[in-house]
Amino acid sequence: MSSILPRIGVRLPIVQAPMAGTSTPALAAAVTNAGALGSISVGAVEAAKAGEMVGALKALTDGPFNVNVFTHAPAKADPGRERAWTEALRPIFAAYDAEPPTTLREIYTSFNVDAAMLETLLAARPAVVSFHFGLPPAPIIHQLKAAGIVLLASATNLDEGRAVERAGVDAVVAQGWEAGGHRGVFDPAAPDAQLGAFALTRLLVRKLSIPVIAAGGIMNGAGIAAALDLGAQAAQLGTAFIASPESSADAYHRAALLGPGAAATEMTRLISGRLARSLPNRFTALKDALKGVAPPEYPIAYDAGKALAAAARAKGEGGFGAQWAGQGAPLARALPAAELIATLAAELAAARRAR
Template identity: 65%
Template sequence: MGVPGDLSLDLPILQAPMAGVSTPAMAAAVNAGGGLGAIAIGASDTAAAARMLAETRERTDRPFNVNLFVHAPPMPDPAREAAWCDALRPAFARFDAKPPAALRAIYPSFAQDDAMLALLVEAKPAVVSFHFDLPDGPRIAALKQAGCRLLASVTSLAEAQAAERAGIDVLVAQGYEAGGHRGVFDPDAADDRLGTLALARLLVMRTRLPVIAAGGIMDGAGVSAVLALGVVAAQLGTAFIACPESAADASYRAALMGEGAAHTVMTRAISGRPARCLANRFTALDETLTAAVPDYPIAYDAGKALNAVAKARGEDGYGAQWAGQGAPLARAMPAAALVRTIAGEMRG
């Protein structure tokens, strides 16, 4: 398929990592179907990451992708965080609850996580991918020395060129259609919001690296369309959320398979970074908030707390129900069967 490292893929199909949704079972099933499965350890500590790596290896003997978050370390701002909690107080009060007394960064960035780096150097996964930015040179060198092939999500030509200079092996061109967190390196900078087709073709023409297209791709026709642009593969995320191997809860699945799938919005309110989500009570709340959102992932501490108290009272509309614009095309079937179905659609 053109991805360096001879990953022995039967099909040019990658499953997006999707922290909180992907599982070792999903990665193994995608591998069994002929694609490249993935797990996400960016929101995990090293112990949980080690368990996920071990379980995935028990389930599949084929390569899989291990994804990390490389966000800028957040800047604590107690006054800003207190104002954010005050802005959310009426939403908490609906469930007879109060916002957290203080907010914290709920997980570190790989940019500073030496323990996670040591784990990966020892584990030597075939593929390691980065979201939100790039690690520094020594971390990239250590992973490459361990034999890992490195992928990075990029949303612009400038980010792609930075990845190329840093020694990344393959670019993941994340279009604005994509579900979940936007991969922009700087969430406060101007975003040209390039769509998948425009971005993928631009990177194919203007960089020397293999390109994987991501965002809004849900079936074989979509995969074939991006392959015609010169990319080496397509990465699909939302397409796999309804699979039984997914960790998505029942309310998330119901929302994805319902009429609401036709309405996704980009929001920072849930986590502190732009992310595409199914329209729900949290995204509606975002439209009324005027307080400045704390840095990612500090804001996520409040978002997760609000979702927890709401769910305890039977309200499922405050979750991070990430989904791309192709959500109405989601299909509920086992992940391996979905990969094979997509392959059949590509052959047409």
């Protein structure tokens, strides 16, 4: 099995997770310049904006970085279901002197059918492109590989990991149940074994022939060392970077991350229509009020979620945002990204010396 990070010129076995909503070119560049692999997510933006983000990142670093895209099945509109959802949310909107959207739209396009995004990536040629929520069609994978781009894909179980390997993707990210943000399952309607990061990592290491990157709940050097001991070639950390000044997390998200609620993250579909791990907030607290009302498909439900968050924020309430975080949230440190990478590297070295 070849080593994945040295192949692209990354010195440390640390990958910054490309969490949409918090990852920025400045954050990714700081991580890359510190010797790890920085990442940005373009899954929630159009191709033109993605090109700007990649350009901004290239202006800040000469090193390798990862660009993440969303490879979910395109959403199927259901006007009746969408209407029922906005009506269920109407009283909450009214509490902030607002009306829910009259119609909901698919707020961003799956990479699987986004020809403009593919052209943007082929032109930019980042060192790494990663997939979340599944795999794109084989011709897309072939074009990216032909451009010399190293490919990663998330998997939450062995079947998904095997699909990643069969597709010719270079390495698999073992996303454990602890991980913050959206659950990367290929089929959100299928049963989820909810495997933890370390059990999943060891399973994929034993059963696959491609490199494995562990993800979920890892916040410090001891966690990275444990992942490496299980056979992972690197650890991916996302929540660890949310409080960094280079992150785009707003003040409400940062306060929630560093507050007592960080010890009780929870899975919710309410915000986006797809299961994601969040800090407890005003939106997750609606689970009882909205019980029995199915949110629209992802990312159509996100249209309503974002509208509610904006309406509440206009009235000084920031608790309806997408405040994603993993189960390691209580271990978060508000450090500049480069300082955090240096700290993680020192902790990793100390953990190895202690053995």
